Amino acid sequence: MKRLILTAAIMAVAMPLPAAAQDTIVVTGSRQDRSVGNAYFTANNGPSAIGVTRKADYFVTPLYVSSDSRDRDARAEELFAMLSATIDRAANEGITLVAGSYTLKPVTRANMRELPVRGGNRPDTSRVQIYARIPLQGEAASVRATAKDIAEFVKGIPATGRSFIDVGTTGLAIDDPEQYRADVVRHIAKESTRYAAMFGSGYGVEISGLEGDLYWQQSSETEVFLYIEHDFTIQPK
Template sequence: MKIVLKALIVAGALLGTAVPALAQEVLVSTQRRGGDAGYYGGIVATSRPVVALKRMADYAVITVRVSGDTRDMTTRRNDLKATIRNMIAAAAKGGFELATGDYVLEPLTLANYEALPFNGDGRPDTDQTYFLVKLKLAPGMTLKLARDRMDAFIKAVPTAGRSVVRNHEGLTLSVVNPDQYRGQIIELIAADAAMAAGKFAGGSGVDVSGLDRPVEWARAEETNVFLYLPASYVIRKR
């Protein structure tokens, strides 16, 4: 049986040639859009191929809202910034990380936290901002346990003035550098194609396409995610 790969970059990977990967952390709240060659093109629900790598995500992630309603704007924003600094310090001590981003995540640190935007919440003399709290997942950790730990962390943050920290959205997951799993996914596709071709008498070959596309992802159950390539194959007679 012969499997023909219609992508030179993938053929190079199978031969041991290094293939560049995008070392980015991405949210897995929905599916990565099929046909999008970059990470910033948007998200829509797409169908997932049958062949996919299922693994535990790297982080549990939750959005938090930090708000304040002190009448004086300078005092209000200074209080918000002080509360955010307290969160950064507490996260480092408690095993949490802070980040920003709707799709690709970037660390939130003392070096960049002042770039967070402040917006009113519809009431006079108010400001609010949003960012993410992350917890590294470990084997056996459930979503409930992760959520309980994150809730406890958020409630324990020392706040300044009239600042308030609250959960804003439900818990989701993130994966660091999805493209690092390309080789494992290709092995799964090759094994599935070989198995399917072997079911046909007389010897068959397989043409595989789509292996040169970026890795895509979707939520699975609990703390797991599916990582896959938008690949397909056709079995043909030799």
């Protein structure tokens, strides 16, 4: 029974992934929010203890490019003029600009006007949200240093009219989280089998839920924790 179940799980994770799975995913996006609401918890109210912790691929800092001119059309033109200047400066600074509430796509002059323009935090304000993405490299990488670099980057961007940029809190992003599904399953198989062995050689384990969604959330300044909601039952072979 145990062998059949675990074999089926490994076959499931080996199936081809959809194209969207190859994208960069912001950890502070909807999947993190979903996992916080739906994950099962340990006794100390933490997330599932069986999963994989790994270093993120990027720091991502939200940038809100805005204008508070009275005229709506003027606001749009001003914020897109400043966004265009942001794109130019980012190319010179080695910073990648991306956008998306969940999956992050590059922002260019060609597609910048496709970004949704929303109201800002003040009346008569329009804004678009993008992210400044910087690869997370080296042991000395930190949110503080990244935030400082982004602040200096923003200071050098020329404003048009009443346009301005607000800087958000730096978070994390990972490339293609589904590539870690098999590793998560291996950890689940190893741990559940170890628990079954505590009851003696006559016991095995039945695992369910491994075909479910892969979840992730930030676990430290530079790391993310990936896991699958699952159940396992220890029973006689």
